Amino acid sequence: MHRFSSSTGRFQPHAFNGSGQSNARFSPLLDAAGGVVPTLYAAKLLEGALMETVLHDVPFPSQGHIHDLERDLQGDLHASHIDVIEDLQLIDLTKIGLQRMGLRVSELFETDADDYPRTRMWAQWLHTTVSQAQGLYWMSARQPECPAILLFADRMPEAALRQGHTPPRHLREPAVLSNLLTLLGRLGCGVASNR
Numbered sequence: 001m002h003r004f005s006s007s008t009g010r011f012q013p014h015a016f017n018g019s020g021q022s023n024a025r026f027s028p029l030l031d032a033a034g035g036v037v038p039t040l041y042a043a044k045l046l047e048g049a050l051m052e053t054v055l056h057d058v059p060f061p062s063q064g065h066i067h068d069l070e071r072d073l074q075g076d077l078h079a080s081h082i083d084v085i086e087d088l089q090l091i092d093l094t095k096i097g098l099q100r101m102g103l104r105v106s107e108l109f110e111t112d113a114d115d116y117p118r119t120r121m122w123a124q125w126l127h128t129t130v131s132q133a134q135g136l137y138w139m140s141a142r143q144p145e146c147p148a149i150l151l152f153a154d155r156m157p158e159a160a161l162r163q164g165h166t167p168p169r170h171l172r173e174p175a176v177l178s179n180l181l182t183l184l185g186r187l188g189c190g191v192a193s194n195r
Helices: 046-052 069-074 095-101 105-109 113-129 174-187
Strands: 039-043 066-068 077-079 082-084 090-092 135-139 147-152 161-163 190-192
Touching: 039 046, 046 077, 046 147, 046 174, 066 069, 069 174, 069 190, 090 095, 095 105, 095 135, 174 190
Parallel strands: 066 190, 090 135
Antiparallel strands: 039 147, 082 161, 135 147
16 A cells, blocks of 8 residues: 555656655665655555555554545555565564564554654664665554564565556546445444545
């Protein structure tokens, strides 16, 4: 899931974000000199991408929550497929990888946005310490059946990623919207919409 301007072509699915304006678990990522390392978040499944973006702030518990679907559909969020052309060296932040480091999943992935400065420090330390790493790999906190990655632009070969065979699909397109509505149903959420 990514912002995409169909009129200008800005924000292609395989474009890295180097704005430094995000407030995410692992970005903005800073290098040892304090500069922003452009990053790209991706999930293996559409459901994981939707849970990590559009449905990121659905409350816990979610039963009975009314989700503002109309607001989502008015935005410029698109679903895209990215092809990874070569094997990547990723730091394992799955439960097993974290156990190896002496960390629990809850210490990195079961925290709220007010804890993101601390989790970003972990990402910065890993980026600086593991110089061959091209990114991070974990199981989505919001869709634990789905792997997720964060890639470091400064370690990625130019041709390592490319846009998949299908163009970006807006959130309102039937296949994407159907997945979103299914997830809302699984969460027990209602939908506020003018449709």
